[in-house]
Amino acid sequence: MDNSGECCSTQLIDGDGVFNIDGLENFIKEVKLRECGLSYAVVSIMGPQSSGKSTLLNHLFCTKFREMDAFKGRSQTTKGIWLAKGADIEPCTLVMDLEGTDGRERGEDDTAFEKQSALFALAVSDIVLINMWCHDIGREQAANKPLLKTVFQVMMRLFSPRKTTLLFVIRDKTRTPLENLEPVLREDVQKIWDNVPKPQAHKETPISEFFNVEVTALSSYEEKEEQFKEQVAILRQRFFHSIAPGGLAGDRRGVVPASAFAFSAQQMWKVIKENKDLDLPAHKVMVATVRCEEIAHEKYSSFTENEDWCSIEEAVHLGPIPGFGKKVSSILDAYLSGYDSEAVYFEESVRSSKRKQLEEKLLQLVKPAFQSVLEHIGCETLGKFKEAFDKALNGGEGFSVVAHDCAQFYVALFDKGCADAVIEQAKWDTSRAQEKLRRDIDAHVASVRAAKLSELTKAYEAKLNEALSGPVEALLEGANNETWSAIRKLLSRETESAVTGLSGALSGFDLDEQSKEKMLLAIRDTARGMVEAKAREKAGGVLALMKDRFTTLFCHDADSMPRVWTGKEDIRAINKLARSASLKLLSVMAAVRLDNEKDNIDKSLSVALLDTKPTTTDRSVTTVDPLASSTWEEIPSSKTLITPVQCKSLWRQFKAETEYTVTQAISAQEANRRNNNWMPPPWAIVALVVLGFNEFMTLLRNPLYLGVIFVGFLLVKALWVQLDISGEFRNGALPGLISLSSKFVPTIMNLLKRLAEEGQVPASNNPHGNPSVTSKSLRNGVGTSSGLSSTASSNVTSEQEAEYSSPSKEE
Numbered sequence: 083m084d085n086s087g088e089c090c091s092t093q094l095i096d097g098d099g100v101f102n103i104d105g106l107e108n109f110i111k112e113v114k115l116r117e118c119g120l121s122y123a124v125v126s127i128m129g130p131q132s133s134g135k136s137t138l139l140n141h142l143f144c145t146k147f148r149e150m151d152a153f154k155g156r157s158q159t160t161k162g163i164w165l166a167k168g169a170d171i172e173p174c175t176l177v178m179d180l181e182g183t184d185g186r187e188r189g190e191d192d193t194a195f196e197k198q199s200a201l202f203a204l205a206v207s208d209i210v211l212i213n214m215w216c217h218d219i220g221r222e223q224a225a226n227k228p229l230l231k232t233v234f235q236v237m238m239r240l241f242s243p244r245k246t247t248l249l250f251v252i253r254d255k256t257r258t259p260l261e262n263l264e265p266v267l268r269e270d271v272q273k274i275w276d277n278v279p280k281p282q283a284h285k286e287t288p289i290s291e292f293f294n295v296e297v298t299a300l301s302s303y304e305e306k307e308e309q310f311k312e313q314v315a316i317l318r319q320r321f322f323h324s325i326a327p328g329g330l331a332g333d334r335r336g337v338v339p340a341s342a343f344a345f346s347a348q349q350m351w352k353v354i355k356e357n358k359d360l361d362l363p364a365h366k367v368m369v370a371t372v373r374c375e376e377i378a379h380e381k382y383s384s385f386t387e388n389e390d391w392c393s394i395e396e397a398v399h400l401g402p403i404p405g406f407g408k409k410v411s412s413i414l415d416a417y418l419s420g421y422d423s424e425a426v427y428f429e430e431s432v433r434s435s436k437r438k439q440l441e442e443k444l445l446q447l448v449k450p451a452f453q454s455v456l457e458h459i460g461c462e463t464l465g466k467f468k469e470a471f472d473k474a475l476n477g478g479e480g481f482s483v484v485a486h487d488c489a490q491f492y493v494a495l496f497d498k499g500c501a502d503a504v505i506e507q508a509k510w511d512t513s514r515a516q517e518k519l520r521r522d523i524d525a526h527v528a529s530v531r532a533a534k535l536s537e538l539t540k541a542y543e544a545k546l547n548e549a550l551s552g553p554v555e556a557l558l559e560g561a562n563n564e565t566w567s568a569i570r571k572l573l574s575r576e577t578e579s580a581v582t583g584l585s586g587a588l589s590g591f592d593l594d595e596q597s598k599e600k601m602l603l604a605i606r607d608t609a610r611g612m613v614e615a616k617a618r619e620k621a622g623g624v625l626a627l628m629k630d631r632f633t634t635l636f637c638h639d640a641d642s643m644p645r646v647w648t649g650k651e652d653i654r655a656i657n658k659l660a661r662s663a664s665l666k667l668l669s670v671m672a673a674v675r676l677d678n679e680k681d682n683i684d685k686s687l688s689v690a691l692l693d694t695k696p697t698t699t700d701r702s703v704t705t706v707d708p709l710a711s712s713t714w715e716e717i718p719s720s721k722t723l724i725t726p727v728q729c730k731s732l733w734r735q736f737k738a739e740t741e742y743t744v745t746q747a748i749s750a751q752e753a754n755r756r757n758n759n760w761m762p763p764p765w766a767i768v769a770l771v772v773l774g775f776n777e778f779m780t781l782l783r784n785p786l787y788l789g790v791i792f793v794g795f796l797l798v799k800a801l802w803v804q805l806d807i808s809g810e811f812r813n814g815a816l817p818g819l820i821s822l823s824s825k826f827v828p829t830i831m832n833l834l835k836r837l838a839e840e841g842q843v844p845a846s847n848n849p850h851g852n853p854s855v856t857s858k859s860l861r862n863g864v865g866t867s868s869g870l871s872s873t874a875s876s877n878v879t880s881e882q883e884a885e886y887s888s889p890s891k892e893e
């Protein structure tokens with residue numbers, strides 16, 4: 083019978099010892115071995131060549147192993163190891179047909195394969211059928227003895243026994259009942275066991291520790307086929323549920339899960355071929371490790387391709403995913419459960435360690451997504467916090483209370499979001515993300531607080547500026563002895579008001595005392611700074627102010643009426659007063675006096691710039707100039723607005739620029755005086771009276787003279803008016819004389835003519851007569867007197883100059 087091409091059998095190892103990996107894989111697929119878990123059994127058969135092994139297996143398991151044609155003689159038909167599945171036997175039973183022992187074909191030297199295949203069968207099988215001829219029992223030279231020896235020897239090469247069932251199948255049983263044969267056989271087996279050289283560890287180990295020995299006998303297939311078949315059918319029953327407790331292989335140990343059977347068998351054969359001892363537990367661990375790794379790898383790969391996971395992984399870049407934790411957990415769970423169910427039959431420690439590795443790997447894979455989700459939740463929460471915080475601040479509640487409440491609420495919200503994102507399998511700590519959110523919230527609160535505080539400070543600064551700027555300016559412009567005291571009062575009052583207001587506003591910010599004090603100090607400093615700045619600004623324009631003040635005082639009287647320099651005014655006194663008032667401005671502006679400092683600036687300036695008493699020698703030679711310094715004695719340079727030297731220079735400039743006004747005034751006054759002074763000097767009047775006494779008396783004695791003088795006066799007066807003598811001489815004496823000489827004769831002629839006409843005209847036509855001309859002329863004469871004031875302006879006497887330019891020390 084030819085096995086090749088049969089669907090449910092394959093040559094596992096060929097005659098040359100080559101393992102048929104592909105054939106085994108195909109076989110496993112066909113018989114669906116992978117799904118069996120641990121629920122499968124492996125049966126193999128050993129025995130001399132051509133002892134009817136294949137025939138027995140085929141009848142027992144309905145397999146189709148190649149059998150020898152009875153008519154062709156006894157030669158080897160089975161080469162290597164063949165594998166088939168027993169038909170209709172539960173659990174799945176794999177049947178291995180081994181090449182016969184003591185085969186003539188291989189020769190004596192080639193026993194290695196025999197041993198290797200025996201070791202392989204023992205390592206893989208739960209039940210090993212030992213096929214033996216009935217007549218060999220008890221015989222010294224029995225054909226099965228070398229076989230058993232081999233079995234027991236190779237058994238020692240397995241570090242730990244599998245508790246394999248050795249089922250001795252006695253073929254061609256004779257009339258001797260099994261009950262009699264079995265003890266003999268067991269004795270034989272025991273003898274062989276005892277004689278087999280054993281390692282120290284197993285010296286005393288009984289055979290039962292390694293094997294379950296069972297015995298059965300079958301009639302000859304060739305001679306009593308019917309009986310043979312009946313007995314085989316009965317024997318077949320023993321293979322049903324063979325792995326259940328009490329079954330034929332109920333005691334088996336160290337079974338490899340069906341899914342790893344191929345890999346395990348291959349590795350075993352590899353180790354056996356390398357002529358190494360087979361450490362079954364280590365082998366089992368190795369198989370478990372490899373297979374669990376394969377399963378884990380497969381699960382990991384298919385997880386990375388999972389559609390749900392891929393869509394989550396993509397969506398996670400866009401924003402938080404509601405129910406992220408649950409979704410990912412359930413996907414992970416599906417894959418981990420898959421691993422569990424596939425790796426369930428593998429060695430526990432290996433399986434769990436590989437599961438742990440798989441879980442860690444999967445969690446590492448999903449961790450970035452988780453962190454991304456946390457970041458999104460954090461960002462979203464921070465955004466919501468900012469919005470709510472701004473709204474709440476506008477609600478009018480205290481800053482700190484709002485910040486605290488808002489932060490608490492949104493951190494709790496974040497925690498809720500985190501709980502939703504937490505992956506069950508990982509239980510990652512979200513406290514760091516929460517800490518980051520807290521830090522972000524704190525940073526935002528701090529920046530808002532800083533902005534609000536700065537806003538508040540600016541508002542109070544603006545208020546202060548409004549309250550200080552105008553009044554301080556006014557006070558400085560009206561500089562007097564009380565200016566700085568008034569400014570101090572104003573500053574103190576406004577600063578306290580601002581400090582009180584700001585202090586109240588700050589109470590909502592929950593600031594520490596130190597920061598609060600610092601802010602209040604800053605507002606005080608700002609207030610002082612404003613006053614100082616204003617003073618500095620005004621000091622910059624002090625010259626203009628001084629000139630203003632001078633002009634105001636000099637050109638206006640006590641009732642603020644513009645002065646008319648009639649000649650009676652004491653220009654020197656007025657000038658001195660105006661100057662000292664202007665100097666007061668300078669002294670007030672010279673320094674900032676916000677701390678009630680006592681200083682001598684006023685005195686120094688007065689002494690240096692106003693004092694007129696010092697003698698000529700004092701002025702220029704002996705006295706040291708007190709203003710030749712860049713600092714005031716009692717004033718620190720930071721408080722100095724105008725240095726002594728600058729004061730001196732300003733005063734010089736002031737004087738130069740106001741000099742003209744004074745000169746104008748003096749000129750005006752002089753002109754006025756001249757206009758009003760028509761009388762001759764007193765000595766002339768006295769001389770006139772003394773010398774003209776006789777003539778005067780003559781006139782008094784002769785009234786005719788008086789009449790003549792009167793007429794003469796009238797004539798002269800008329801001529802004066804007609805010729806406009808005062809007007810002619812306005813432009814100088816020579817042009818006046820030339821003009822008069824040309825006008826004199828015509829005017830006399832004209833006068834006489836008019837007089838003649840007057841004499842002819844009736845008196846009624848001219849009721850006023852000449853007096854009208856005279857009064858007009860007089861009026862004109864009076865009117866011209868005012869014109870003198872303007873022409874006289876340029877004629878300031880040197881005496882008057884000296885009077886204006888009151889000498890001072892500095893000059």
Ligand SMILES: Nc1nc2c(ncn2[C@@H]2O[C@H](COP(=O)(O)OP(=O)(O)OP(=O)(O)O)[C@@H](O)[C@H]2O)c(=O)[nH]1
Pocket residue numbers: 130131132133134135136137138148149150151152153156157158159160181182253254301302303304305
């Ligand atoms: N006497 C006797 N002959 C048998 C029995 N069973 C099978 N045979 C015969 O023995 C010969 C060999 O049979 P196989 O089943 O091929 O024997 P084998 O042990 O598988 O042979 P190899 O695979 O070559 O080792 C065949 O001619 C069978 O007819 C039996 O129970 N008694």
